[in-house]
Amino acid sequence: xxxxxxxxxxxxxxxxxxxxxxxxxxxxxxxxxxxxxxxxxxxxxxxxxxxxxxxxxxxxxxxxxxxxxxxxxxxxxxxxxxxxxxxxxxxxxxxxxxxxxxxxxxxxxxxxxxxxxxxxxxxxxxxxxxxxxxxxxxxxxxxxxxxxxxxxxxxxxxxxxxxxxxxxxxxxxxxxxxxxxxxxxxxxxxxxxxxxxxxxxxxxxxxxxxxxxxxxxxxxxxxxxxxxxxxxxxxxxxxxxxxxxxxxxxxxxxxxxxxxxxxxxxxxxxxxxxxxxxxxxxxxxxxxxxxxxxxxxxxxxxxxxxxxxxxxxxxxxxxxxxxxxxxxxxxxxxxxxxxxxxxxxxxxxxxxxxxxxxxxxxxxxxxxxxxxxxxxxxxxxxxxxxxxxxxxxxxxxxxxxxxxxxxxxxxxxxxxxxxxxxxxxxxxx
Amino acid sequence: xxxxxxxxxxxxxxxxxxxxxxxxxxxxxxxxxxxxxxxxxxxxxxxxxxxxxxxxxxxxxxxxxxxxxxxxxxxxxxxxxxxxxxxxxxxxxxxxxxxxxxxxxxxxxxxxxxxxxxxxxxxxxxxxxxxxxxxxxxxxxxxxxxxxxxxxxxxxxxxxxxxxxxxxxxxxxxxxxxxxxxxxxxxxxxxxxxxxxxxxxxxxxxxxxxxxxxxxxxxxxxxxxxxxxxxxxxxxxxxxxxxxxxxxxxxxxxxxxxxxxxxxxxxxxxxxxxxxxxxxxxxxxxxxxxxxxxxxx
Numbered sequence: 001x002x003x004x005x006x007x008x009x010x011x012x013x014x015x016x017x018x019x020x021x022x023x024x025x026x027x028x029x030x031x032x033x034x035x036x037x038x039x040x041x042x043x044x045x046x047x048x049x050x051x052x053x054x055x056x057x058x059x060x061x062x063x064x065x066x067x068x069x070x071x072x073x074x075x076x077x078x079x080x081x082x083x084x085x086x087x088x089x090x091x092x093x094x095x096x097x098x099x100x101x102x103x104x105x106x107x108x109x110x111x112x113x114x115x116x117x118x119x120x121x122x123x124x125x126x127x128x129x130x131x132x133x134x135x136x137x138x139x140x141x142x143x144x145x146x147x148x149x150x151x152x153x154x155x156x157x158x159x160x161x162x163x164x165x166x167x168x169x170x171x172x173x174x175x176x177x178x179x180x181x182x183x184x185x186x187x188x189x190x191x192x193x194x195x196x197x198x199x200x201x202x203x204x205x206x207x208x209x210x211x212x213x214x215x216x217x218x219x220x221x222x223x224x225x226x227x228x229x230x231x232x233x234x235x236x237x238x239x240x241x242x243x244x245x246x247x248x249x250x251x252x253x254x255x256x257x258x259x260x261x262x263x264x265x266x267x268x269x270x271x272x273x274x275x276x277x278x279x280x281x282x283x284x285x286x287x288x289x290x291x292x293x294x295x296x297x298x299x300x301x302x303x304x305x306x307x308x309x310x311x312x313x314x315x316x317x318x319x320x321x322x323x324x325x326x327x328x329x330x331x332x333x334x335x336x337x338x339x340x341x342x343x344x345x346x347x348x349x350x351x352x353x354x355x356x357x358x359x360x361x362x363x364x365x366x367x368x369x370x371x372x373x374x375x376x377x378x379x380x381x382x383x384x385x386x387x388x389x390x391x392x393x394x395x396x397x398x399x400x401x402x403x404x405x406x407x408x409x410x411x412x413x414x415x416x417x418x419x420x421x422x423x424x425x426x427x428x429x
Numbered sequence: 430x431x432x433x434x435x436x437x438x439x440x441x442x443x444x445x446x447x448x449x450x451x452x453x454x455x456x457x458x459x460x461x462x463x464x465x466x467x468x469x470x471x472x473x474x475x476x477x478x479x480x481x482x483x484x485x486x487x488x489x490x491x492x493x494x495x496x497x498x499x500x501x502x503x504x505x506x507x508x509x510x511x512x513x514x515x516x517x518x519x520x521x522x523x524x525x526x527x528x529x530x531x532x533x534x535x536x537x538x539x540x541x542x543x544x545x546x547x548x549x550x551x552x553x554x555x556x557x558x559x560x561x562x563x564x565x566x567x568x569x570x571x572x573x574x575x576x577x578x579x580x581x582x583x584x585x586x587x588x589x590x591x592x593x594x595x596x597x598x599x600x601x602x603x604x605x606x607x608x609x610x611x612x613x614x615x616x617x618x619x620x621x622x623x624x625x626x627x628x629x630x631x632x633x634x635x636x637x638x639x640x641x642x643x644x645x646x647x648x649x650x651x652x653x654x655x656x657x658x659x660x661x662x663x664x665x666x667x668x669x670x671x672x673x674x675x676x677x678x679x680x681x682x683x684x685x686x687x688x689x690x691x692x693x694x695x696x697x698x699x700x701x702x703x704x705x706x707x708x709x710x711x712x713x714x715x716x717x718x719x720x721x722x723x724x725x726x
Contacts, residue, residue: 076689103477201672254584255673260562269564390690401673405586
């Protein structure tokens with residue numbers, strides 16, 4: 001009897017261990033996530049921290065979060081991974097990559113992944129302006145994560161010196177010009193301090209998206225298959241940008257370098273700069289003068305494009321992996337975590353819920369510039385994004401630069417760009 | 430007897446092939462196969478999930494002829510090569526002769542000429558970005574100090590390519606100098622003494638003796654310089670991104686843009702074929718025409 005019992009127990013134990021092992025391996029999901037870093041700061045550490053917290057709460061999901069370089073690199077790596085057979089299941093990529101990713105058949109719409117009422121409500125919890133770049137064909141393909149807008153940084157000391165009220169930054173184009181003229185300081189023929197600088201290398205189309213929106217004109221339609229480059233309001237907006245340098249002389253002529261503009265502003269060489277909210281934390285740390293942050297000025301209305309990265313889920317994934325990805329994305333975009341992310345990076349918090357959290361409320365109260373981007377969201381529009389988006393963007397960039405450097409007139413450059421864009425986009429209608 | 434011979438030669442042939450194999454495998458995998466694949470790709474359209482790739486014959490080449498940006502970039506590249514190659518070689522030779530002589534602090538001078546070479550191009554570009562930056566850059570501050578007006582160096586289509594060329598020459602000539610320096614030190618000193626005894630001037634010695642003896646080095650350096658003038662585009666990423674309005678864009682940078690920003694591998698392949706063709710033609714021309722004038726010891 002006794003001698004019989006032991007082996008049985010052992011068998012039972014082995015069987016039990018086996019079934020347990022099987023069960024846990026059936027539940028465990030391995031996820032690979034690519035994410036880019038587009039601004040300075042220890043962002044990888046913050047992401048890694050959030051991911052390991054997620055793994056602690058969800059022991060059955062293993063996440064491999066891979067830093068993939070800038071936005072361009074992240075897209076290339078994700079697409080290459082899809083082809084290599086070792087694909088990622090989810091990634092943060094440029095919000096404007098949406099059409100490219102759809103055309104490559106790389107991503108699924110979130111509408112096809114969400115199931116419960118709660119999940120559907122979550123899909124609607126973000127600021128609508130931030131969803132614009134993630135929606136097309138009536139579906140949502142991208143969930144806002146690291147998002148920004150353009151804001152106006154201004155040097156309050158320079159305002160005081162020029163006899164201007166430092167609490168009243170320019171609110172209209174006319175004020176920008178008139179204040180800019182007062183802020184432009186010269187000795188002899190040489191300019192010591194410019195009134196304003198709007199960067200025109202790197203992402204000229206982004207800055208231009210703000211100017212054209214302020215002229216009440218979007219750059220493209222919601223289906224991403226038609227551009228409005230030659231619309232009269234677009235042409236007038238580019239004329240205004242050009243005039244700031246050549247006619248009003250409050251900005252240097254030629255193009256202005258995106259990468260060194262912050263140094264120009266910090267060195268007091270320009271009283272106003274337009275730049276991404278992503279620079280806020282660095283400017284706050286480095287500015288040796290009193291500075292302010294304001295919404296961009298209006299002409300017919302206020303306006304700025306949004307910018308930054310969205311979460312996507314890849315098509316090449318099992319239902320379990322998609323479900324796990326959803327869990328991860330919901331975790332990372334939940335109000336508490338979003339608030340923390342925003343405070344640490346300067347990116348926008350993507351939902352009203354996040355700005356309602358106690359910690360972000362306090363932070364905004366102590367540092368009001370952090371709220372400017374949020375308040376500006378109601379005037380925000382989508383960033384330029386179409387099918388063939390790289391080519392279309394380049395057409396507009398080249399047109400803008402050829403105007404700013406005086407090679408072409410705004411009408412000539414933009415009509416040319418529109419004609420070429422038409423040729424590329426016709427087949428997507 | 431004959432049978433034995435064939436077996437022997439078969440065996441030796443096998444050994445030969447085996448010895449070749451490691452190099453051949455790598456050359457085929459990383460040079461010949463990609464070249465042929467690129468050529469093949471240039472005859473197909475870019476495929477997407479919605480529109481699979483199909484054979485389009487010479488269509489990509491036809492659109493290349495219509496592509497204004499391509500012509501602008503090609504023109505830029507010719508100017509860029511035409512200026513950087515002769516100047517960086519001449520400077521390299523001059524510096525090599527200079528540091529080959531008896532100088533105080535000779536090794537320090539040599540090192541300082543060579544330093545730009547060991548810096549990565551991206552670092553070099555970042556340094557120069559702050560030279561060229563308007564208002565706060567070194568160049569503008571110096572100009573202002575001397576009472577001149579500043580200039581938007583990288584923002585002006587008339588000066589931007591020149592700025593890029595200067596950076597490249599600065600970076601390249603130190604590298605070429607090393608080859609000339611090595612060659613100079615292998616020249617037998619008797620030649621110079623003999624020339625002196627014959628009463629030849631230093632210029633005659635340089636023109637008639639030294640320069641001809643340096644020809645193998647010059648050929649080597651020249652081929653490298655030509656290749657680099659098409660290959661070296663790292664600094665564009667930092668300094669200008671090809672702008673304003675493609676004024677500083679070069680062929681390889683444009684290929685990168687087409688392949689990785691426009692995601693159009695087909696057209697990028699077409700451009701690559703053109704670049705490969707041009708480089709091959711130049712290399713062949715150099716070997717055929719200049720090789721005859723090269724005196725190998």
